[in-house]
Structure formats: C-alpha cells, structure tokens
Amino acid sequence: MNYTIDQLTQLEAEAIYVLRETAAQFENPALLFSGGKDSIVMAWLARKAFWPAKIPFPLVHIDTGHNFPETMTYRDSFVENLGARLIVGSVQASIDAGRVREETGPDASRNMLQTVTLLDTVEEHQYDAALGGGRRDEEKARAKERFFSARDEFGQWDPKNQRPELWNIFNGRKHHGEHFRVFPLSNWTEMDIWMYIQREEIELPNLYFSHKRNVIKRGNALLAECKYVSPQPGELAEEKVVRFRTIGDATCTGAVESDADTLDKIIQEVATARQTERGTRADDQRSETAMEDRKKEGYF
Amino acid sequence: MDLLRFTTAGSVDDGKSTLIGRLLYDSKNTFEDQMAAVEASSKKRGDENVNLALLTDGLRAEREQGITIDVAYRYFATPRRKFIIADTPGHIQYTRNMVTGASTANLAIILIDARHGVIEQTCRHSFIASLLRIQHVVIAVNKMDLVDYSEEAYLKIVDQFKQFSSRLRNIVDVSFIPISALNGDNVVDKSDKMSWYQGPSLLYHLETVYIGSDRNHVDARFPVQWVIRPHSDEYHDFRGYAGRVSSGVFKPGDDIVVQPSGFTSKIKAIYADEKEVDEAFSPMSVAIRLEDEIDISRGDLIAKPNNPPESTQDIEAMICWFSAEAPLAVRGKYVLRHTTNEVKAMVKEVKYKMNINNLHKIEDDLTFQLNDIGRISLRTSKPIASDPYQNNRATGSFVLIDEQTNQTVAAGMIL
Numbered sequence: 001m002n003y004t005i006d007q008l009t010q011l012e013a014e015a016i017y018v019l020r021e022t023a024a025q026f027e028n029p030a031l032l033f034s035g036g037k038d039s040i041v042m043a044w045l046a047r048k049a050f051w052p053a054k055i056p057f058p059l060v061h062i063d064t065g066h067n068f069p070e071t072m073t074y075r076d077s078f079v080e081n082l083g084a085r086l087i088v089g090s091v092q093a094s095i096d097a098g099r100v101r102e103e104t105g106p107d108a109s110r111n112m113l114q115t116v117t118l119l120d121t122v123e124e125h126q127y128d129a130a131l132g133g134g135r136r137d138e139e140k141a142r143a144k145e146r147f148f149s150a151r152d153e154f155g156q157w158d159p160k161n162q163r164p165e166l167w168n169i170f171n172g173r174k175h176h177g178e179h180f181r182v183f184p185l186s187n188w189t190e191m192d193i194w195m196y197i198q199r200e201e202i203e204l205p206n207l208y209f210s211h212k213r214n215v216i217k218r219g220n221a222l223l224a225e226c227k228y229v230s231p232q233p234g235e236l237a238e239e240k241v242v243r244f245r246t247i248g249d250a251t252c253t254g255a256v257e258s259d260a261d262t263l264d265k266i267i268q269e270v271a272t273a274r275q276t277e278r279g280t281r282a283d284d285q286r287s288e289t290a291m292e293d294r295k296k297e298g299y300f
Numbered sequence: 301m302d303l304l305r306f307t308t309a310g311s312v313d314d315g316k317s318t319l320i321g322r323l324l325y326d327s328k329n330t331f332e333d334q335m336a337a338v339e340a341s342s343k344k345r346g347d348e349n350v351n352l353a354l355l356t357d358g359l360r361a362e363r364e365q366g367i368t369i370d371v372a373y374r375y376f377a378t379p380r381r382k383f384i385i386a387d388t389p390g391h392i393q394y395t396r397n398m399v400t401g402a403s404t405a406n407l408a409i410i411l412i413d414a415r416h417g418v419i420e421q422t423c424r425h426s427f428i429a430s431l432l433r434i435q436h437v438v439i440a441v442n443k444m445d446l447v448d449y450s451e452e453a454y455l456k457i458v459d460q461f462k463q464f465s466s467r468l469r470n471i472v473d474v475s476f477i478p479i480s481a482l483n484g485d486n487v488v489d490k491s492d493k494m495s496w497y498q499g500p501s502l503l504y505h506l507e508t509v510y511i512g513s514d515r516n517h518v519d520a521r522f523p524v525q526w527v528i529r530p531h532s533d534e535y536h537d538f539r540g541y542a543g544r545v546s547s548g549v550f551k552p553g554d555d556i557v558v559q560p561s562g563f564t565s566k567i568k569a570i571y572a573d574e575k576e577v578d579e580a581f582s583p584m585s586v587a588i589r590l591e592d593e594i595d596i597s598r599g600d601l602i603a604k605p606n607n608p609p610e611s612t613q614d615i616e617a618m619i620c621w622f623s624a625e626a627p628l629a630v631r632g633k634y635v636l637r638h639t640t641n642e643v644k645a646m647v648k649e650v651k652y653k654m655n656i657n658n659l660h661k662i663e664d665d666l667t668f669q670l671n672d673i674g675r676i677s678l679r680t681s682k683p684i685a686s687d688p689y690q691n692n693r694a695t696g697s698f699v700l701i702d703e704q705t706n707q708t709v710a711a712g713m714i715l
Contacts, residue, residue: 003517003549003581007303007382012573016585017544020525024598024640049585051574052538053530136373143372159370163708164396164622166403167697168544169637173706187384189375 008196011188012045017168018147018184019049022129023056025172026180029129030087032118033059033079035071036247037204038133040078041193042184044202046131047082058085060130062118064110064249065092066228071247074205089121109251119155122179129172129180137189147186153177190245191270198263210243210261221254301377304506307386307401307434309425310411315442319411319481320387324376326488327503371397380507395656395671396622398425399711402432403697406511409438409502414447414478418460420657426461427656430468431618431673431713433693435514437474440502444494445480451496454478467659470690473509477502515582519687520548521609521695522580522602523639528587540571540587541596543640546694548604549581550588558594559601559685560611565592582694599641601685601695609695611683615645616715618675618689621668623702623709628668628676634709636680638698644681645700651675668710675715689713 005013019042022029031046033039046055059079079086091110094100094117103109122130136143146162148170163171172180185193197204214225214237223229225237228251242255243266260266310316374385386401402408408429412422429437439461447453458476465474477486478497485491488503500508528540550556554567568589570580580586588602596602603609621628628647636645650666653674668674689696700710 004512005584007301010303010583013544013583013585020542024526048573050528052535053528137375144370162370164400166400166699166711167693169699171699171701171708173701175706
C-alpha cells in the first residue's frame, strides 16, 4: 500500500491541526480576517477543522476605513456563507477616540495605525489568541516566527526570546494579560495558497484578477486611484490592466500590470514571477527591517 | 508533489547561510527585489561579492552582526519536490535551536569546512541529528575551493567522519558530497573542477532521496485533540474525535482501544475534508466516530487492541535543557506535554549528562544548564500512553514547561 499524501494535503492537515490546537488550548481565540487570500484560506480551513460543527471562534476584521469596496462586499458574503460571526475593529474609531494620530502627506497610510486598533480589539474582547494568515515565506522577519507566538502584556513580539517549538507540540500557556498570535499557514508559500484555492475552488475577491483600473505610479508601486489616493504634482493617473497580488489597505497595496484573469493564468504568473508578492507593498519598503520593527510592536 | 523537510547545521563560518543562499539562487527560487536588496546591503557593508548569506539573515541584530540567531524557515521548490529548510545557527549557545529544527526534519545537512575537517561541532551536530532520529544525513564538505578541490583532502574527512559516526545510533543513511557553496560547485549543478567525484549534486540528492519508508505505518496511534459536537438538528448525535494520525492506519470497522482508560469500541466512520474516507494514516487530520458512546476527551489516545502503546507513570528519557534562567531541578515539578496530553511530572533522578563533543558520559556534574543533554527519570501524575522515541517520533516525544514562567524548558525523547 502507498500511504502518502501530496504536499498540499500535508499542509492542509498541518493547518487543521494548528487550528484545532488553538481552539483546545485557548479560552477565547479569534481569527483575524482581512479579506485577503491568506485569511480566506485560513477561514476555509477552520470550517473544515470543526465540521460539521460551526467554527468555535469569531472572525475579526481590523478595518482601516481605506478599503477597496470589493473587499467589503466579498467579506460580508463570505462570512455569511461560512456561518461565522464577524467582529469589526475600526481604525477610524481609534482615530476619533484620539488613540492614534493619522499620518499626513501624500504617502499617508493607516497601515501602522492598525496595530493600535488590533491590540485595542484584542483587549476589548479579551481574546487570548489571534489567528493570523502570515506565512514564513512572505518576509524575512516572518521566517523566524513560531506557529504559537507569545506576546507580552503590551502585545509585543521579542524575536530573540521565542519559545522553542518542537515536533507538533505547541505551548500556549500564558499569564493573565498575555496573548498569542497563531499562524496555521506558516509553512505555506504563495504558490501553495494559489494551488489550494484552485484545488478547492474557493471564490476570491475580483481584485485578484486582472481588470482595468486607474493607477498612479509612485516609487516602485502602482497605487489604485481612489478616494484615499490621488495624483500628486508630477504624477499622472493612467488606466492600465492590473491585478493585486496582496490585498490590504488601499493606500499601500500596489497593483501589478497583468492580464491574468483566471486562476490558471495567475498560477502561471506566480510561477514565473521575478518579484516577491510583498515587493508591491509600500509599507515593507520603509526600511530593511520594516516588518520586524512593526511586528515587535504587535503588528499582524 | 512530495515534501522534504531538512535542517542545516554547521559551525560559525562554515558557510551555511551561503549554501542556503546558493541553493535558493541557483535553483531560481530568489526574486529580483530580494536580490536587489541583498546587493544593496552587500555594498553598504563593503562585501566584495554579493553576499548570499544576507538572503537568509532576517533580524536586525543578525544583519548587524552577520550571524544567525534564531531558527529560520525557508521554502523552495523544484519540479520534483517542495522543500522546507529549518536554518539553524551554528553557535555553541544555540544547541536548542538545532534540536528544534531537527525535531521536524527528514534530513540533515551537516557542513564541514574542508580545511578543518571533523571538529567538535561536527560531533555535536551529528549527535543531535542522531538523538532526534533524523534518518538521512548529508555531510557537505564545503570550501573545496580553498583546498584546491583535492580528492585527498575530501577522502580524509570522509574517513574521519565514518570512524566517529560508528558510535552514533539511529542514522540510517549517510551521504558525502564535496562542495563549494561560494562558487556553486556541486550545489545545484555538478562541478567541473572535481571530476574525481562521481556522486550527485546536493540538490539532486535532496530531490531524489527516498523518504517513503520513514513513516511508521505499523503502530496505529491517534491522539484526540478536540471533540466535535455540532448540537445541530442535522447532526444531533454526532460526536467526532478530531485529531491527526501519528502513525499506523485506521479504517472503519477497526477495533480500537482508548488509552489510558482501556475502553474498547469499533470505528463507525472516519471523516476528512467533510467526507467519509476509507482509511486514515499519518499525517492526515481527520475526525473519527465510534460505535459506542464512551468517555473520551482531549489527551486520550486511540490505538488498536492488538498493539497498544504502554501506559505508564514512570518515564526514562533523554532531554535537552533549554532554559538559561534556571537549571533542571531534581525533585522539581514541571508540566509535561506529550501529544495532546498534559500532566504534571516530577524529576526523580538525573542519570548522566552527555559531553556531546566527544560522546562521553558525565556522571560527576549532574546539573543541567542551557543546552545540556542527558538522561533523566520522571514520574508523572497520571499515566501517559507512549512509545519509545526510536519507534515513534510523535508518541515518543514531550516537552517540559516551567509552571511559573510558562517557558518551554526541555525537549524529551522517551527511551
């Protein structure tokens, strides 16, 4: 007999194991849902992990207020189909409450502000574990992340003092006030995510597929012209055929020129891509260790 | 496609990060923006060539000091296989990281500097690979360019290693490959400078090494993680035991026994992916329904009556101590986590420590400090159903957790 399963099924089994461990080890976990492909896959796996029961934790969306409208429509119908509960943490509310100050200038982004709203939401609802769709192949600081990542009472990550994680034994023990970030997709690559979406026939927000849109070239990134991003002196909004490789806040998520309008074409494009997917993220290019610095503060 | 997990070990300056950078770069698994960033950093640091090691050093302190601090995981794929690399630092003080990286690996690459041959650290890395039961080891003799690609120098090291490794148990399969990570010789492509070497390049070996027989498909073990009870109208009486098969094969109709209670029943159905399946084996995540309503909860283990694991409160184990704050306390109490189970455990006795640089037992100093490895006896508050680590990685491994700090302070392998 040949008792083997292919690598996608192995990754699926591992993620389901981590999701079940999270439900079992924590009293009040939550799944961070951005409407991006990684969190969609994570929620999809959560449904499988507990089927035929419902997902035993809510989905939490940290809403910067600067979303692509497509993401919001998608979010609501996806959550409904899943039969899950949705909690929204609003960056706008954090700004209104004076918890954070909005950046100004043409590159202003609410990306950094999300951290405060995220930590406030975690505290308000007393979540002791927040499931994130982060993958280790995304970025060099994330490559050092654990499945179960301990955060202190300030929500901070200390990369030099992480708990060793051996075999499949995860240690989620914590003191009052501390919480965990859990990353079930740690071992997935961008390609794995796409192959899985194709295999499972998961519906995605149409932003991922090529379409016509007015974009502004700023630095290395193509930003979508919208309510929050407009051309600065010397810049020009041009209509191009583009798609998004990641979906986040509209002010810092760059598009790529692409005519990949089907999953097959996207997979082909990812296979031959010469730029990392976060290469289009303006937030990562602020310094060499931009992600590490944000993660230490409590970013996703 | 198939998946191979491997770990890399070498002492400082053996060229480990360079090797991984080379594997990623030559197998076309790096991206333009990554390379541009690495080129810019290399220039800023005043490095002569593009420093491929910077592809893997992630944290600020690592880039500043040019060292690797923590285990980093890397991913790459070729048309034959997908690879997960646990890149572990070579510093003496980071034995715990190598143990961590080794715990999930199918294969270990141990780097030896061709100029220095087998050194203390080679011994340590090989011992850890053997202790963690990594069945496949590749000895990559690196920096062949610095010994004029000499066959004699290479054979001397092969010989040194064979002599010493005869004292290691567990390692089933050892291969030797002469390489230059810096120049790319025998990493992805065969080198034209070492015509005396007839074997495969490192990547070809990684792509083709047979790991199909590494998993244990004999001893059926299923630790229960979570009990699924939908309480819905459609699935009113549904009670599914969710978990991941550690080893062996389960099929509907199989007789089972639950440890440690000893209750028996029969498998009614197995669900994977919202569908009923004919069988479940490692490493599948499934939910199992039984014919009888018996009391089963997280931490229990489902096995077969003809071949159950041993349930015991007395455990003999090899451990690696991870805590820099406090040494292992004899008579001390810890939380022991084994599969999905958690019990209290008391350290009854420290038998010996290992000098892992020469494999001698130390019996006059029994204080376990950070990175110490040795044998202890434990008594648990409740029986746990376990196998020797030799036979089963999943049911033979545990960690110890300090109750005050909640830190993971030791990794254990049951004897």
